[in-house]
Amino acid sequence: MMKQYLEVKEQCRDAILFFRLGDFYEMFFDDALTASRELDLTLTGRAGGDKERVPMCGVPFHSADGYIERLVHKGYKVAICEQMEDPKLAKGIVKRKIIKVITPGTITLENAVASKNNNYIGCLCEKEDVMAIALMDVTTGECVWSVCAASVSEDTILDILSVYEPSEMIYSRKGDHINSVMAYLRNRISQCTVTAFDEQTDVDYEEKASEYFQQTDFAAARQAGMCIGILLTYVREVMQSDISHINSLEPIDNGRRLVMDASSLRHLEITQNVRNGGRKGTLLDVLDKTNTAMGGRLLRKWLEAPLVRISDIILRQDAVEDILSHEIMRQDMHDALDGIYDFERILTRIETGTASPKDMVALRESLASIPQLKTVLDGGAAELLKRLNSRVSTHPEVYDILCQGIKDDPGVVIRNGGVIRDGFSAELDEIRSISANSHAYLQNLEEREKEKTGIKLKIGYTKVFGYYFEISHANTKAIPDYYVRKQTLVNAERYITPELKEFEVKVLTAQDQMLVLEYKLFAQIRQQIQAYIPAMQETARSIARVDCLYSLACAAHDNRYIRPGLNKDTVISIKEGRHPIIERYLKDELFVPNDVTLDHNDHEVLVITGPNMAGKSTYMRQVAVLVLMAQAGSFIPAREASICPVDRIFTRIGASDDILTGQSTFMMEMREVSYILKHATSHSLLILDEIGRGTSTFDGMSIARAVIEYCLKHIHALTLFATHYHELIAMADDSQKIKNYTVAVKERGKNIKFLRRIVPGGADRSYGLHVARLAGLPDGLLKRADVILADLEAHGNAAVPAIRPAAAAAPVADSLFVSPVLDKLLHVDVTSLTPIEAISFLYSLQNEAKEGSGMK
Template identity: 50%
Template structure:
């Protein structure tokens, strides 16, 4: 038997049936209520009381609720946990409706469509990404509805899956939507789950394909629209989803950007992670990242743009130089820079304020913040009048001060309005005549009552007559029974008391109507005036959005100039010789973390002539990884237009930076440290070009010595012969240094070490030549291993070196090798004694000198073999 519910519960069930994947917040009076499974889920997740309600015919249904005025905090909790929320409001006035008030879902809040300031990162974008595949081509479309940005890019060929994952890692979406069939979707979903765990994943079913196909033309100009049908479909489905959830015209999404990989330095997911450019590897936060060092922006808009610039560095030298010229001018004009920083500090996030104005959620406080922000622009333009760099000239020329908007808000909105726009007290006195009259009436009502009371006493002669008010009967004239004979005929009896009668007069009734309706009218008039002002600003949406983007650029350049001045950064020169030449380069992050010591700078020379591959040997903890990351970060900074921490530098633009640094595993997908390492190396050698920069650290350590060294050597040779990329290759396999003997483009470098007896000091300097020791036991001692372990390790090392057990091969094995191969056996460990013997000029050495040499070499050999 089918349960029979109350009309209100049937209304709820009908609406809920259309939103099975969202938690339905159903408005009842001053609360949003949830019922059935939604109530049980919300009560558990929000830790609120689960009750029940009569549903009809003695059926009780689970129920919980939250007050409407505090709903944002509860929605925030649910969205952060990956849920979606549908807001169902009353769309009719209950006072004018008979029966059930009509309700509709006015918006659906998902992780990718949030607009609440509580949920949004101030300096980060909140992207919703949609993937659509057609004919082995994947189109990625993304939008941040809080700022109005819309991006697209297209991936084709065998590398499309990797490229999609890399782009997702750069954008860090909060929600990923897929449409139709996508090959390798499981791989993409697994990557998102592992690398972007906070990203919600949604499958979209498009009910009206025709409507979706028409949406791009409504939002973007014809010259912005791509010709590729796959991209157009992707954009249409993205906008369709946004309209379905936000339920607004979304006219603020009006600018389309193509993320063309040919225009940007490509950073894959591994490089972004390893170099800790905008997120650290520890917890994904900003602390101790390159972004945290360079971010001197003063506005939220500038903070978001700086992050984009660092994740999408430029390739075009002219665009880089344009930024450099602007930074240089502000470095050379410290007073102007300081003044600009001060002005920027007064600007609110009016890019997102304009979005709230467009979707109808802006408050009066938002308008006051917009006014304060735009009011700064004349001073900024005045500062820019003294600038000569083309970047500043272009900004100044196109920067609109929007004086009309500033003046309107200043004239209409009070300085400190309440948060709600439906409670009054937001419009200034003197802005609207009718509003002023009503306010005067409401404010002076007490005095008017006293004047009316005095007037009636004089007319009737009743000295004890009183004019009063209560909530049930309204305004009244009260006369004691003793004076009832003096009551005028125009008095109408309203209520009888024990000792008195209460009356009403036409004049008092009119007064009551005015007074009681005044406050309600005041609130309604103020709200309508607010809507008029908001609509006026909305008409200028695109112009103010453009201003917001210009302020963001101005803020980023000013901040980079501040970083350059504060940290003693230098403008790098750009060259077309495919060279990276750095003099006294410093790691931009590490040098900021050092408190009690100076950072040791180092030089770098990379080119395609005689230093294409740098093989770097030396002990752990000596600075190899820091040095290699440093070169990559300096190159990246240069291509964002930033100045860099060097004495001088000449850098060519690179198309990609690849890094394989450190040891990590991916146990969730069953990949060991070594497998992760090999996967990353495979991606590097597959996609790198002669214009790329490759950073490889300790390839082959996750397997046996012979396997690891063989792989490392093969990788270096492949890069040398097939790729031709500028490469920094750090290794513990000293045997690889012999590659420099047979190749013009390979150079050996090592970390300088100073020995003091049994102690060592890492000098942090990169010097020409290879290292002949790893100093592993010394590093273990520095790490704090117990003395007994250190002593035992030294003993074992001496035994191994004495017996040559690691590399010894039986005579029989050697004979077999000689019989089956023409390859000459190579010792895995070099000997300093042998090296010195090879340098002796025997023919010119006297017998006495030869005897001294022999004595010295014998002592040295004893030390190396542990015989003494």
């Protein structure tokens, strides 16, 4: 047996081998050491031919799925070696064979992958300075691809990987550029398992790939054909099953989608928050009102890759508005969608032969809800709803098969039986009847034989001889020819008949027969359904789109969102916009809305100054998120808006370092800025926060100013630029395309209150000490900081004459931070005050003045 194990293990050196021995999967040698550590299993040993015992551990085969899932999620591959014959009938060693290998990118076990997340496996190929990438979700049957020049792969491919985050990656024809991608995977997506693929020179992988997809789709993917073919070949080999359900092929089309790099997705918290990478506190969390797992997965894709074509966006907006404006339609749509399970993944398990009885019931209930959904969609006026309705089918043939074949409440696992409905198979019904009514059958047979033969007899049973007719010697008459003597007793004879023998065989093997026949019938039902899988996949994908539109409509209704207008004038104009995430989680106070105008005429770059914690970063993120929402087809939190679709959103926000690659915070900042300046266009939106903060004041200020000038001269992107370098507000005097904005602050002596309002103008200082005071630094420290600041300001004026704002700018800044005393004086009607009221008013002004000066 150990020799057989080692021969099998040689076929899967990079996988943990689950070797079937009776009712257990056993692991030996290094696999046992690894599995016992990762799964907390007891490590034992057994004789293996050497002096030392072989390390060994195991898990029950009927509960192996949970253990396999845990290993795969840790990045291991698991090879399943099954017994290929009945051990009771085998002569010598039982024949065993690897029936499949489960890897992080090909796992299809139920609940192994989060229901609203995709699980991608990818392939990377480099050929003649062209890099091709293909990504596939085996659980849903979809495949996407892209090609680029190898020289720019470090940007293009890495952006794709950051969005799709594959759990497994294979590669072929390794070159220098692939090496850099592998390094990225090790450092950034460490949970991704990487495998080299042994490409066969005599195999036409492109031809293999063409067999899975429609010719029109594959013709567009010819450049990536070999890469797609290699990926399909690998998946087919490890799964050891039919994978014809993988039939959706789409390009990663940057011409039809807004491109989001990894940094921007992270900074804006679109689908993962910056704290722990979780879902809470993200835009997806706010907008996801989907009822189905299929819709939840698609909504994530919509947010990670919004649209750029106005016509496409309007189609979604019309559908969302149609659902939003009809309360009854929205409620009926919810009721219909609520009964639909994740049958996109159920279809995959049917195709690969791993579907459970519960999957069949879920598919049947899903199909039962589709007619109700189509009735709701029949009432939709929006063009997109009509298109989706035409692509949703009820699949009555499959529904009838499932209704006739599967019980309403079947057993959990097929091997335990109780799955096939009564009346589906006459053979199964007979076996069940024999098993359940054997006593009644024997009584009936006994009475028939007495009447037929005229002999007084009785039916008996022993474990040794089985069933028999017993006839005493006193009642012996002419025994019919079909009675065969089985045993002679002192006072009686025992006989067997063909009918009784047949019954004996049936009743003694009924349970085993039932299980075997049920499994056979279940497999037949599964096979019948496989012919309908492509059509049902189209239905599932269309239902997912309906669910996404429903979700956006519900979010708009619940959060008071409005439909943004769209324009081709490269103008972003938002009135009283609100940040959807912060607004959702803000409990103690109301969110302060703000306006924004960006265009290529006189608002191309907005320089935003003001103290820390005042809301500059929130404001800029808000603009980016609202633009992204609009391009995804969502309504947005604002009073009104007109937005031009942008081709890319770039963000440079926050401070972080990269310990693994040895890059400091400032280096990371500069790399991100370099990436932005390299890829941004005049149709992009740039969110730049505190450029230059990681180095000395003069160095940082110089870089910040140079970045603004470079954007104005070479890129012409719509730009929001927040900075603590209030000296930069002077740049607005030199260019009409720059406008200064600041965060309004109410100042009382050495204390400030953030008003969260973005207003025209520039701040004349950064209010760092005020924020430090709010943070609770010791008073003695703050007083010393005041002294140091005054000294630095007194001796630093002459150092930066070219960057300091012009004297004319000071009144603008002063007007933004006026004393409350002056504010009251400006707004009081002195002529209407009585003498007593005037004295009282003067007294209150004096108290305010004392507070502001620190005298009180």
